[in-house]
Amino acid sequence: MARILITTDYLRPGDEVDDLLRSHGHDTRFASGDLVADLAGVDGALVGHDPLTAEILTSADRLRAVVRTGVGYDAIDVEAAARAGITVSNLPGINANAVAEYTMGLLLASARRLVESAAGVASGGWPREDGRELRGSTLGLIGYGAAARAVVPLARAFGMRVLCTTGVPAAERADADVGFVELSELLAESDFVSVHTALTPRTRGLLDATAFGLMKPGAVLVNTARGAIVDEDALAAAVREGRIAGAALDVVAEEPLPAESPLRGVPGIVVHSHLAGQTAQARRAAGIAGARELLDALAGGPHHAVNAHLIERDNR
Secondary structure (H helix, E strand, C coil): EEEEECCCCCCCCCHHHHHHHHHCCEEEEEECCCHHHHCCCCCCEEECCEEEEEHHHHHHCCCEEECCCCCCCCCHHCCCCCCCCEEECCCCCHHHHHEEEEEEEEHHHHHHHHHHHHHHCHHHHHCCCCCCCCCEEEHHHHHHHHCHHHHHHHHHHCCCEEEEECCCCHHHHHCCCCCEECCHHHHHCCCCCEECCCCCCCCCCCEEEHHHCCCCCCCCCCCCCHHHHHHHHHHHHHHCCCCEEEECCCCCCCCCCCCCCCCCCCCCCEECCCCCCCCCHHHHHHHHHHHHHHHHHHHHCCCCCCCHHHHHHHHH
């Protein structure tokens, strides 16, 4: 029997994920708010956005497997986990449809100024500013993972031209509906730029003042990936000074958005509360898939371990 910690906030005692883990003979516990104490004596963990730092992982003396109930795992120190012999898994593509639909929602809301219109009515006004249509515009996708690929047919259905910049090998870019270009060309040609890449040392701050300087004055940035990919000071300045038209952000560098964030109070920038992957369907799928991945990892056979190569390296 293994002891399993569950920190993902939408999972609850007695739900189907809890029942699945317990049906395999394991004991489950749920987060109390003290991550170090919660991990004590735990063999496996099903986690959300919890910051699993090297210090925290070092203190978890029995921990053997961690599964992130989502795609991004930048809050986990995967190298420290590898040194401790802990496998870290994610669930690639688990919420791709939810993120793709949400991305289109942000594109539509930005193009038709839906948030601004509703806010104006709520404050007693009756805004009548023109919006613009998506048809005939160019959408630039930064990244070509599962979510970006799911956006493509939706954008094409709206009559959009789709460009993409990615590090995915050319052999894996067999999509006649997408034009693959370098980042500078994508930024210069796109009416909407949508971020779908992982946060890595290379992509941190990727969209900075130089990048915004390449974009069209009427362009809108959409980000459903990770906040730190965007230089928020540079973005606020670019929108305030009219160098780009605006931004619809589902993610920010620090969540919840701090009171002193440069993104606050900038007309044209709308910040949402990290909801792109949060649908009932995606949550259920992630919970069940995460539990099954954790069961496999505890049995020594994870399917989506992101640090397996590091563990092999450290054990040579």
